[in-house]
Amino acid sequence: MIDVNVTKTLQGSIGEMELDVALSIKEHEFVAIAGQSGSGKTTLLRVLAGLENANGTIKVSNEIWLDATNSLATQKRGIGFVFQDYALFANMSVEENLLYVQKDRQLASHLLELTGLGELRKRLPNTLSGGQKQRVSLCRAFMKRPKLLLMDEPLSALDPSMRSKLQHDILALHKEFGTTTIMVSHDPSEIYRLASRVVMLNQGKIVQDGSPKDVLLKTQGSQKFSLTGELLEIIKADIINIAIVAIGQQIVEIVLDEEEASTFVEGEMVHVSTKAFAPSLSHL
Amino acid sequence: MNHIKAVVTKIETIDYLSVVSFEADNQPLRMMALGLNVPIEVGSKVTLGAKATNIALAKNLSGMISMSNQLNCVVEKLNKGSLLCSVKLSFNDSILESITTLASALEMDIEVGDKIVALIKASELSVLELES
Structure with missing residues (x-):
């Protein structure tokens, strides 16, 4: 010991x-x-x-x-x-x-x-x-x-x-x-x-x-796939909104509804999370 | 993100995997989860979340379907875009939103006041918050 x-x-x-x-x-x-x-x-x-x-x-x-x-x-x-x-x-x-x-x-x-x-x-x-x-x-x-x-x-x-x-x-x-x-x-x-x-x-x-x-393991409530990133921009497309988020060296897109989109400010740090069941893996 | 207030009624766990049952205004719900880092137990009050794009809609639903979560709702509002359609539903005291293709909404002839079932897979429901 x-x-x-x-x-x-x-x-x-x-x-x-x-x-x-x-x-x-x-x-x-x-x-x-x-x-x-x-x-x-x-x-x-x-x-x-x-x-x-x-x-x-x-x-x-x-x-x-x-x-x-x-x-x-x-x-x-x-x-x-x-x-x-x-x-x-x-x-x-x-x-x-x-x-x-x-x-x-x-x-x-x-x-x-x-x-x-x-x-x-x-x-x-x-x-x-x-x-x-x-x-x-x-x-x-x-x-x-x-x-x-x-x-x-x-x-x-x-x-x-x-x-x-x-x-x-x-x-x-x-x-x-x-x-x-x-x-x-x-x-x-x-x-x-x-x-x-x-x-x-x-x-x-x-x-x-x-x-x-x-x-x-980074978690958000019961969501097991959680990353931290910077919200770069929210783009409106038809009736939905697409958040562009920089995570490390990568940029990802997340679909938001109208109400969600209105609560975020470009430039703020955000958690990107989803259930472990949703993401898929593929070979590089 | 849609918020649904619910009470935990059952927790079944095998290894790292759990299936949690809830009740939201007399309607049963079920969620798949890996681990349970939120300290819930039977009787816990929680806020469940489901993305608007993960809620499917059904009218005159019959037959068997593997959707664990079937919530009886009434259409409150429609916002038709060029390709997509947002359908706001009243579920007891709360409002849920489903985003579907405009084509589906038109095929189903969804109108304000329609009785409709909101469908959410157990893997797409998550616990957002535990109420203290």
Whole structure:
């Protein structure tokens, strides 16, 4: 069990903000920390890693990592850390990057084979693709057989097909090593595939904590298909009205009746929702 | 969006899927739903919603039809466009709107004062609000 109860004053974009998080995480759990940028996700991860100070306590199994008098050094916490930007040693080969952490050739070899990097062991990091570099960095994080794996948006710099391969590797390693994993992410598909629990932060506080489906599914009443967008225009066509709404990179049209149309103002933010029974899927 | 005030009379759930029955002024209604994130129970008062384009109309309806929701209404107002027609219906104390093609409205010879049945599939009815 990991028990975290920490506070820290942060300089946010709109002035000071108090990070105030109390959280219990079971062994072997895969937890995603989600929230908008500036909500304190990365700071929380860095506090867990011992890379930043905070007030309060962190207890992992029976070990005290942080209390009023002590803060255990990062290298003594038995953690693995995967950063968004790989953080590999450029002058060391793939294998040397792993062995630098722990001189265990057998484990290094096992990890590289497991993630399909066996043939690249002698290569230098700058000759690898982004996905390969991140796999090296993932393997390296496992060289100390960490009790706790911390990942800060590990896949955000990768393209979608590489993301899905790495998600597979992450899950495989998480299971094989029986690690407890905490991942900062704002990608709903990544959270849904990997995590069994999502903790949503807003302004440094936990605002939601539950299963990915419960936390991430946007609903409007009993309507299960709900997106947020900007109302660009309402066009009248015969006796009906067509609302043009921008959602992300796309524009959609929604038919409104006269009365509904009169209640909306162009430019306002709106929910677009329908029952889960109505939309259809087709192949791209 | 049409609003229909109703009371929950029955909730049947299997796995993530539910069928909820309601009563609106002595007329039964049924809704299919995935999960029920609105905390309703038998006796809850709710506002149901159905889009005007999802309401079909029938006159002299007979035979069997798989539309769970058949509301007896009276035509209050017609707004005929060039292609479509808006039909306003009084359903007890509320007004429902159905948008149909003008051709259908003409074929059915819909006129103000007609008794008409508004048809809504169970999958097209949703809970908009739970009344406290």
